[in-house]
Amino acid sequence: MSAPLLDIQTMRLSVKTDEGMAQILDHVALTLPRGRILGLVGESGCGKSTLVRAVLGILPRGATVDSGHILFENEDLLRLSEQELAKRIRGSRIGFIPQDPYLALNPVFTVGDQLLSVMRWHAPAPPGVTGRRARMRHHRERLVELLRRVQIPEPEAVLDRYPHQFSGGQRQRLMIAGALACSPRLVIADEPTTALDVTTQLQILKLLKSLVAEFDISMLFVTHDFGVVAQLCDDITVMYAGQTVESGPTAAVLADPQHPYTQALLACHPDRAQSLLGIPGRVPSPLNAPPGCRYAPRCPHAIDDCTRRAPHFAETGAGHLVNCRLAETQPEAA
Amino acid sequence: MLRFILRRVLLAIPSLFGLLVLTFFLVRVVPADPATALAGENATPAQIAAIRHEYGFDQPLYKQFVVYLGQVARFDFGESAYSRRPVSLDIKQRLPATLELTITSLLLGTFLGIPLGTIAAVYHNRWPDITLRILSVAGVAIAAFWFAIELQLLFSMELDWLPLRGRLSSSMDAPPLVTGFMLIDSLLAGRWDAFTDTLHHLILPAMTLSLGGLATIARFTRAGVLETLQRDFVTYARAQGVPSRVLIWKYVLKNSIVAALTQIGLLFGGLIAGAVVVETIFDWPGIGFYTVQAILTADYKVILGVTVVIGVIYAAVNILVDLIHGLVDPRLREQL
Ligand SMILES: Nc1ncnc2c1ncn2[C@@H]1O[C@H](COP(=O)(O)OP(=O)(O)OP(=O)(O)O)[C@@H](O)[C@H]1O
Numbered sequence: 132m133s134a135p136l137l138d139i140q141t142m143r144l145s146v147k148t149d150e151g152m153a154q155i156l157d158h159v160a161l162t163l164p165r166g167r168i169l170g171l172v173g174e175s176g177c178g179k180s181t182l183v184r185a186v187l188g189i190l191p192r193g194a195t196v197d198s199g200h201i202l203f204e205n206e207d208l209l210r211l212s213e214q215e216l217a218k219r220i221r222g223s224r225i226g227f228i229p230q231d232p233y234l235a236l237n238p239v240f241t242v243g244d245q246l247l248s249v250m251r252w253h254a255p256a257p258p259g260v261t262g263r264r265a266r267m268r269h270h271r272e273r274l275v276e277l278l279r280r281v282q283i284p285e286p287e288a289v290l291d292r293y294p295h296q297f298s299g300g301q302r303q304r305l306m307i308a309g310a311l312a313c314s315p316r317l318v319i320a321d322e323p324t325t326a327l328d329v330t331t332q333l334q335i336l337k338l339l340k341s342l343v344a345e346f347d348i349s350m351l352f353v354t355h356d357f358g359v360v361a362q363l364c365d366d367i368t369v370m371y372a373g374q375t376v377e378s379g380p381t382a383a384v385l386a387d388p389q390h391p392y393t394q395a396l397l398a399c400h401p402d403r404a405q406s407l408l409g410i411p412g413r414v415p416s417p418l419n420a421p422p423g424c425r426y427a428p429r430c431p432h433a434i435d436d437c438t439r440r441a442p443h444f445a446e447t448g449a450g451h452l453v454n455c456r457l458a459e460t461q462p463e464a465a
Numbered sequence: 466m467l468r469f470i471l472r473r474v475l476l477a478i479p480s481l482f483g484l485l486v487l488t489f490f491l492v493r494v495v496p497a498d499p500a501t502a503l504a505g506e507n508a509t510p511a512q513i514a515a516i517r518h519e520y521g522f523d524q525p526l527y528k529q530f531v532v533y534l535g536q537v538a539r540f541d542f543g544e545s546a547y548s549r550r551p552v553s554l555d556i557k558q559r560l561p562a563t564l565e566l567t568i569t570s571l572l573l574g575t576f577l578g579i580p581l582g583t584i585a586a587v588y589h590n591r592w593p594d595i596t597l598r599i600l601s602v603a604g605v606a607i608a609a610f611w612f613a614i615e616l617q618l619l620f621s622m623e624l625d626w627l628p629l630r631g632r633l634s635s636s637m638d639a640p641p642l643v644t645g646f647m648l649i650d651s652l653l654a655g656r657w658d659a660f661t662d663t664l665h666h667l668i669l670p671a672m673t674l675s676l677g678g679l680a681t682i683a684r685f686t687r688a689g690v691l692e693t694l695q696r697d698f699v700t701y702a703r704a705q706g707v708p709s710r711v712l713i714w715k716y717v718l719k720n721s722i723v724a725a726l727t728q729i730g731l732l733f734g735g736l737i738a739g740a741v742v743v744e745t746i747f748d749w750p751g752i753g754f755y756t757v758q759a760i761l762t763a764d765y766k767v768i769l770g771v772t773v774v775i776g777v778i779y780a781a782v783n784i785l786v787d788l789i790h791g792l793v794d795p796r797l798r799e800q801l
């Protein structure tokens with residue numbers, strides 16, 4: 132198998148807060164093979180967006196990466212300078228689809244201005260096209276074509292409109308076109324359907340799925356909704372309180388969850404992981420998080436060792452990795 | 466857009482009307498007996514009665530008001546008791562000098578204040594920001610006359626770079642009067658020497674006058690930019706690789722200047738008030754200087770005329786600011 136497109140290992144990240152250092156990410160691991168859709172699932176606040184921001188190099192001030200690497204096309208993004216990231220990674224090789232398209236668009240500029248501005252810096256132009264004007268004309272044509280592809284009516288006219296003149300679903304289509312505009316290898320979508328109603332959500336998911344194949348891209352799809360993952364994603368990575376707890380092919384993880392957290396999550400809310408009312412205890416604060424497994428205080432199977440043991444992944448099936456003592460002690464037995 | 470303009474203009478009418486009512490009452494009603502006040506201390510009752518009749522003070526109040534409106538509409542404020550010239554003529558001659566000074570100060574304050582405020586926000590809590598914060602407090606707190614005198618001492622007396630006072634060197638012939646704005650008139654006449662001379666004269670008073678406005682605009686821009694930097698679209702633009710200088714100076718700034726723009730409209734009133742002090746110090750032949758004289762000699766027609774004219778200009782500036790708002794923010798344009 133060829134090297135994965137995106138490979139994150141032993142990623143630790145802390146943020147300086149008023150009350151001290153908060154360990155937001157702790158031993159996160161995530162692997163996205165080429166041409167696939169990976170669902171990153173976890174409760175609100177578990178650090179999904181922070182991880183995305185780390186990949187894009189747009190962490191908030193006060194955040195520091197303590198260890199780990201983010202290999203994208205065999206290059207460690209954490210070693211790149213801000214200039215390099217801005218110049219040849221963000222927008223150009225990694226496209227981004229935000230959670231709330233309404234807030235993500237600048238209200239006082241036209242949609243065309245905003246989408247074309249990204250293309251102006253990052254979109255490749257075919258060899259024959261030289262000169263600023265010719266390039267911009269080319270970008271404009273490509274954008275119109277993309278807008279048509281994501282089913283925006285009257286794509287030509289749309290470029291001169293302002294964000295508030297679109298519906299939520301249309302805006303998200305605009306963002307999708309924007310993410311694809313510069314022919315990226317990877318598209319990261321951070322809960323792109325959370326702000327939409329169910330019907331629109333379904334249409335957008337279908338669109339995304341078809342685009343991944345058509346444009347030969349890979350996608351990191353962040354969500355807290357297992358239902359969405361089941362529909363869309365080839366693989367799944369589950370996070371809890373800043374740690375990766377389990378990952379593997381979607382079908383395997385959903386059918387046979389290995390980590391007690393995943394099991395509890397799927398048991399108490401088959402479709403949605405938004406609420407964990409069914410699991411006793413609370414998510415630990417990242418401020419003074421215990422070492423070892425962060426789920427241990429709530430885990431029915433926990434023993435003393437759980438809070439001491441360094442996170443470690445055990446493979447319980449083809450590509451199915453679990454960060455849990457249980458999986459280690461019962462190798463392929465159950 | 467046309468409807469937007471029209472509506473803004475219509476909205477200004479009530480406040481202008483309010484201004485007229487206010488000035489009318491201040492001048493005609495508040496003094497116990499304006500005729501006595503006008504006639505002076507040693508007037509006989511017959512003289513007072515004559516004045517009362519001449520000025521229409523014996524008419525019912527509403528009739529007086531209608532007459533007053535008519536006068537204002539004709540730009541007729543009567544004759545200055547001091548200069549014995551029509552007030553409107555004095556205003557016409559002096560207003561451009563004041564406008565030239567205030568507009569220059571406003572432009573100076575805007576075009577320095579907005580970039581400085583933006584830089585402060587980008588370097589939030591680091592040295593450029595802290596320096597600017599100290600300076601802007603100083604800018605608001607420093608007395609204009611002290612600053613003016615310091616400037617005069619340094620640039621005129623010590624370094625001899627800039628003239629001490631006035632609007633044009635006495636050795637220089639004034640360009641033919643067209644707009645009354647010396648800079649424009651000298652350009653129209655092709656008088657480069659007069660243009661640079663006026664510009665030199667303008668620098669110190671404009672700097673003095675712009676100080677408070679500059680600080681205010683910088684502060685509001687900084688606050689606006691800081692707020693905008695928190696918005697999601699900034700994160701999105703960064704995530705999509707928009708270079709940070711484009712992001713800040715184009716996308717963030719346009720969202721942030723709305724608050725600063727509102728301030729610019731309000732500042733204009735303060736600038737005209739400030740012009741009184743600055744014109745006196747720099748011997749600038751504007752309306753502020755003229756008003757001070759009028760107040761000192763209780764020349765009420767002058768005070769009235771100046772108040773009305775400045776009120777109208779103030780309203781016009783704020784309409785303009787509203788229109789710029791409409792240009793900046795498409796949502797505002799569509800609300801109507
Ligand atoms: N700038 C910051 N300063 C301090 N804490 C932060 C900062 N940014 C994020 N956090 C904390 O990091 C944790 C993870 O936040 P993050 O936004 O990554 O979660 P998420 O999984 O994306 O949640 P959601 O599903 O709500 O989007 C949260 O506990 C949050 O409070």
Ligand SMILES: [Mg+2]
Pocket residue numbers: 179180181321
């Ligand atoms: Mg998030």
